[in-house]
Amino acid sequence: MSIYRTINRISRAATSNYQRLYWSTPVQQLPPHYSRFRSSSEQVLGWRVISPWFSRSFRSGGPQPQYEEDQVDPFSLVADELSIVANRLRSMVVAEVPKLASAAEYFFKMGVEGKRFRPTVILLMATALNVQISKPASEGVVDMFSTELRTRLQAIAEITEMIHVASLLHDDVLDDADTRRGIGSLNFVMGNKISVLAGDFLLSRACITLASLKNTEVVSLIATAVEHLVTGETMQMSSSAEQRSSMDYYLQKTYYKTASLISNSCKSIALLTGQTTEVAMLAYEYGKNLGLAFQLIDDVLDFTGTSSSLGKGALSDIRHGIVTAPILYAMEEFPELRSVVDRGLDDPANVDLALEYLGKSHGIQRTRELAAKHASLASAAIDSFPENDDEDVQRSRRALIELTHRVINRTK
Amino acid sequence: MSIYRTIHRVSRAATSCRRLYWSTPVQQLPPHYSRFRSSEQVLGCRVISPWFSRSFRSGEPQPQYEEDQVDPFSLVADELSIVANRLRSMVVAEVPKLASAAEYFFKMGVEGKRFRPTVILLMATALNVQISKPPSEGVVDMFSTELRTRLQAIAEITEMIHVASLLHDDVLDDADTRRGIGSLNFVMGNKISVLAGDFLLSRACITLASLKNTEVVSLIATAVEHLVTGETMQMSSSAEQRSSMDYYLQKTYYKTASLISNSCKSIALLTGQTAEVAMLAYEYGKNLGLAFQLIDDVLDFTGTSSSLGKGALSDIRHGIVTAPILYAMEEFPELRSVVDRGLDDPANVDLALEYLGKSHGIQRTRELAAKHASLASAAIDSFPENDDDEDVQRSRRALIELTHRVINRTK
Numbered sequence: 001m002s003i004y005r006t007i008n009r010i011s012r013a014a015t016s017n018y019q020r021l022y023w024s025t026p027v028q029q030l031p032p033h034y035s036r037f038r039s040s041s042e043q044v045l046g047w048r049v050i051s052p053w054f055s056r057s058f059r060s061g062g063p064q065p066q067y068e069e070d071q072v073d074p075f076s077l078v079a080d081e082l083s084i085v086a087n088r089l090r091s092m093v094v095a096e097v098p099k100l101a102s103a104a105e106y107f108f109k110m111g112v113e114g115k116r117f118r119p120t121v122i123l124l125m126a127t128a129l130n131v132q133i134s135k136p137a138s139e140g141v142v143d144m145f146s147t148e149l150r151t152r153l154q155a156i157a158e159i160t161e162m163i164h165v166a167s168l169l170h171d172d173v174l175d176d177a178d179t180r181r182g183i184g185s186l187n188f189v190m191g192n193k194i195s196v197l198a199g200d201f202l203l204s205r206a207c208i209t210l211a212s213l214k215n216t217e218v219v220s221l222i223a224t225a226v227e228h229l230v231t232g233e234t235m236q237m238s239s240s241a242e243q244r245s246s247m248d249y250y251l252q253k254t255y256y257k258t259a260s261l262i263s264n265s266c267k268s269i270a271l272l273t274g275q276t277t278e279v280a281m282l283a284y285e286y287g288k289n290l291g292l293a294f295q296l297i298d299d300v301l302d303f304t305g306t307s308s309s310l311g312k313g314a315l316s317d318i319r320h321g322i323v324t325a326p327i328l329y330a331m332e333e334f335p336e337l338r339s340v341v342d343r344g345l346d347d348p349a350n351v352d353l354a355l356e357y358l359g360k361s362h363g364i365q366r367t368r369e370l371a372a373k374h375a376s377l378a379s380a381a382i383d384s385f386p387e388n389d390d391e392d393v394q395r396s397r398r399a400l401i402e403l404t405h406r407v408i409n410r411t412k
Numbered sequence: 413m414s415i416y417r418t419i420h421r422v423s424r425a426a427t428s429c430r431r432l433y434w435s436t437p438v439q440q441l442p443p444h445y446s447r448f449r450s451s452e453q454v455l456g457c458r459v460i461s462p463w464f465s466r467s468f469r470s471g472e473p474q475p476q477y478e479e480d481q482v483d484p485f486s487l488v489a490d491e492l493s494i495v496a497n498r499l500r501s502m503v504v505a506e507v508p509k510l511a512s513a514a515e516y517f518f519k520m521g522v523e524g525k526r527f528r529p530t531v532i533l534l535m536a537t538a539l540n541v542q543i544s545k546p547p548s549e550g551v552v553d554m555f556s557t558e559l560r561t562r563l564q565a566i567a568e569i570t571e572m573i574h575v576a577s578l579l580h581d582d583v584l585d586d587a588d589t590r591r592g593i594g595s596l597n598f599v600m601g602n603k604i605s606v607l608a609g610d611f612l613l614s615r616a617c618i619t620l621a622s623l624k625n626t627e628v629v630s631l632i633a634t635a636v637e638h639l640v641t642g643e644t645m646q647m648s649s650s651a652e653q654r655s656s657m658d659y660y661l662q663k664t665y666y667k668t669a670s671l672i673s674n675s676c677k678s679i680a681l682l683t684g685q686t687a688e689v690a691m692l693a694y695e696y697g698k699n700l701g702l703a704f705q706l707i708d709d710v711l712d713f714t715g716t717s718s719s720l721g722k723g724a725l726s727d728i729r730h731g732i733v734t735a736p737i738l739y740a741m742e743e744f745p746e747l748r749s750v751v752d753r754g755l756d757d758p759a760n761v762d763l764a765l766e767y768l769g770k771s772h773g774i775q776r777t778r779e780l781a782a783k784h785a786s787l788a789s790a791a792i793d794s795f796p797e798n799d800d801d802e803d804v805q806r807s808r809r810a811l812i813e814l815t816h817r818v819i820n821r822t823k
Contacts, residue, residue: 095641095644097641099644174607196606197644210633223618226614227615230510231505233607
């Protein structure tokens with residue numbers, strides 16, 4: 001991965017000479033700012049998304065630090081737009097019946113909105129593909145968020161979040177979960193019935209919003225993603241021993257459960273911005289590979305937790321009898337692990353035995369390698385987008401690539 | 413209602429035709445009629461039921477039936493099996509367990525009354541203006557045009573949504589049986605039932621999308637939202653709301669009438685009708701659905717006899733306050749406190765039934781149902797004139813016949 005970054009750096013250096021100062025702050029604190037011109041490092045051009053941190057230092061007139069050009073913070077880049085989307089979401093899930101309203105908005109309240117990973121990807125993709133024909137030279141903040149097209153793209157983010165939360169509500173009912181996002185799960189707090197209904201309500205709201213976009217291919221894509229969520233959940237619930245030990249089955253289920261929604265949303269963004277089929281497929285490939293990489297690392301972290309040694313993680317998958325990629329790889333090296341798993345992972349002794357095998361195997365490492373492969377496929381998809389010199393577009397694309405790194409490198 | 417029929421009969425007699433009257437029960441009358449003097453001349457008969465075609469081929473004299481009596485269900489029987497077969501193939505899922513769950517209520521024998529698809533297919537013919545029609549000899553396959561397939565899709569979508577809501581409702585209510593067999597949650601568990609419901613909903617959305625008409629997508633999605641809202645209204649009403657007729661009618665619209673009314677409207681939109689005609693189709697569905705539910709409420713008390721108490725009494729025992737009780741509350745305010753005390757107590761149920769028996773609750777509910785049924789009929793009568801097409805006329809009469817049956821049924 002560091003090789004990749006070096007190559008990236010070299011290729012950019014080749015296109016023009018400019019000075020760069022390197023600022024040694026952690027990546028997360030770097031504001032999304034760069035300059036491509038030789039002259040004064042204080043010149044800021046085309047600066048559209050102004051994060052509070054940046055605008056304060058700008059106004060203070062201090063020297064502007066130059067950051068390594070290809071480092072952008074994806075989440076800061078879309079922070080402003082995300083609050084617009086979040087507010088709209090809260091108003092969209094208002095229901096007529098107060099009880100239903102409380103249930104539906106439960107996971108959209110401030111503080112429990114989750115990481116909002118999907119909306120972040122979708123908004124970045126929207127900018128990365130949003131070809132603007134003419135752009136006035138900007139002074140101050142140009143409100144690019146209010147065009148009709150942009151609102152439609154934001155709607156995809158809203159729809160995706162509603163579907164995601166609906167699936168969480170139903171999953172928690174199915175799994176009798178007590179907590180979610182650090183608070184009581186809705187079924188725990190308000191009961192199963194209202195949770196099932198709230199999930200149905202969010203699904204139908206999502207469908208109504210989809211319909212308002214007047215693009216039936218998009219409706220079809222998103223509805224297919226919903227079907228995949230259901231299929232994936234059922235695959236997990238009802239697999240035979242044979243299927244549970246199959247990497248192909250596992251990857252298919254993972255695509256359905258984790259990657260289908262984000263990949264079809266990315267493709268929808270491409271379709272709504274009038275891209276060609278080829279570009280739409282690239283957007284789809286980005287979402288798909290990002291989602292798969294995310295889930296594979298999730299599987300690893302469930303074993304390793306915050307340290308790289310085995311066993312410090314939550315181990316919740318294996319304790320629920322869910323066989324994930326590291327174990328599947330370990331089974332390839334140690335076929336006897338298969339019988340341990342078949343004997344039943346509800347028995348803690350079997351869990352310990354399985355962990356032993358895992359530790360002896362290369363399961364964790366091979367899973368990380370697979371995740372890295374998908375992450376770089378995702379990056380490659382972005383790199384294959386049609387050329388576009390617009391700075392916002394460039395920045396968003398770099399942010400999307402940055403996301404593929406973060407997904408791999410995260411420790412929680 | 414019999415006055416209505418007489419007026420109907422007289423107006424058709426004025427166009428001059430001879431008729432023999434055949435005294436068989438309405439359900440056995442084949443969909444056949446003739447508007448010309450010769451009783452043996454059959455023209456433009458497209459939907460041929462097996463019964464009819466046998467007697468036709470045998471060359472016996474054709475009985476003439478009272479012209480305005482059509483059997484709605486026979487009229488669409490052939491097309492319904494096409495729709496049913498397509499539905500079974502549409503709910504095939506990749507994962508076998510999900511497939512078994514999803515198709516559970518689409519198997520032969522447990523498809524229910526298929527009331528909604530019947531209404532939708534009849535509406536499709538009633539509004540389907542065909543510009544040129546060749547004189548027909550034998551059966552013209554009118555079912556295979558692209559437009560017709562799209563209209564059938566509305567029937568399929570509506571059934572999928574309806575079954576999805578049944579699956580979820582049974583989970584919510586811990587029901588053991590449905591349509592005479594074990595409920596899906598009873599047989600396969602809650603989890604798969606919730607998932608199967610979600611699966612059917614998403615299949616319905618995919619099919620909706622394929623129609624490439626976003627107004628229709630919007631209407632049907634709104635109907636799904638109404639189903640949810642209605643169910644929640646029922647679950648979570650305050651004592652005040654539970655005693656309110658307005659709240660009850662709103663909930664009933666959401667739970668029972670919204671899906672069929674929006675489906676009818678969708679049929680109108682897909683056949684290119686004006687907004688006014690689309691609203692008439694909507695009004696038909698809405699009033700038919702309301703009438704149906706109101707009689708359902710009555711039958712829960714009266715069952716197969718007209719006297720009180722022979723019915724299943726399942727609503728009241730579940731604490732669900734329906735129209736007859738609400739009307740009785742208007743006459744006997746003290747009934748309100750009985751209800752508030754809690755209908756899980758059988759003594760209170762008996763007391764409530766006493767009050768109901770003394771009141772005009774049952775009668776007034778029947779009157780309200782009849783009013784909605786005639787509003788539905790009136791909507792059909794307001795459809796644009798289409799005197800030439802016999803199929804259109806026949807379907808419209810069938811739709812009107814349905815409004816009568818909904819009122820007169822005893823179970």
